[in-house]
Amino acid sequence: MTDHARFMRRAIELAAEHSANGEGGPFGAVVVLNGEIIGEGWNQVVATNDPTAHAEMVAIRAACLALGRFSLEGADLYTSCEPCPMCLAGIYWARLNHIYYANDRAGAAAIGFDDADLYAEVALPPDQRRLPMTRILPAEAAKGFAAWLRKTDRVLY
Numbered sequence: 001m002t003d004h005a006r007f008m009r010r011a012i013e014l015a016a017e018h019s020a021n022g023e024g025g026p027f028g029a030v031v032v033l034n035g036e037i038i039g040e041g042w043n044q045v046v047a048t049n050d051p052t053a054h055a056e057m058v059a060i061r062a063a064c065l066a067l068g069r070f071s072l073e074g075a076d077l078y079t080s081c082e083p084c085p086m087c088l089a090g091i092y093w094a095r096l097n098h099i100y101y102a103n104d105r106a107g108a109a110a111i112g113f114d115d116a117d118l119y120a121e122v123a124l125p126p127d128q129r130r131l132p133m134t135r136i137l138p139a140e141a142a143k144g145f146a147a148w149l150r151k152t153d154r155v156l157y
């Protein structure tokens with residue numbers, strides 16, 4: 001068995017086990033660095049009443065905690081399903097090197113997890129999105145950005 005298959009099987013196992021327990025949807029993920037799993041996650045939306053507790057996000061949080069850093073540069077993600085837009089953004093922010101996935105978004109849509117609307121919404125200008133967005137007090141908020149730029153000890157991410 002290849003390492004890729006072993007890591008993907010672990011993600012699939014997490015998805016099956018925890019969705020059977022009623023913790024959330026059938027999604028699992030693992031973060032791997034240097035051939036070792038450093039973070040595991042499964043969908044915990046229902047269990048935690050947290051809509052952001054998707055398998056990938058939980059695995060990223062666990063891996064960052066284990067390493068004591070916010071960057072997962074050099075690590076790979078194995079997930080039982082193609083990531084949704086939120087998770088994909090989190091994966092990019094975490095600087096993971098590669099995503100391996102099993103089920104695709106069409107398969108997820110077929111069982112009630114359709115992200116097509118989210119992908120379409122993100123591509124629209126803010127004033128055309130279904131969820132109203134209104135910009136207010138930009139000049140006041142800009143002061144915080146200016147203060148950030150003046151910080152000599154800021155950590156970019």
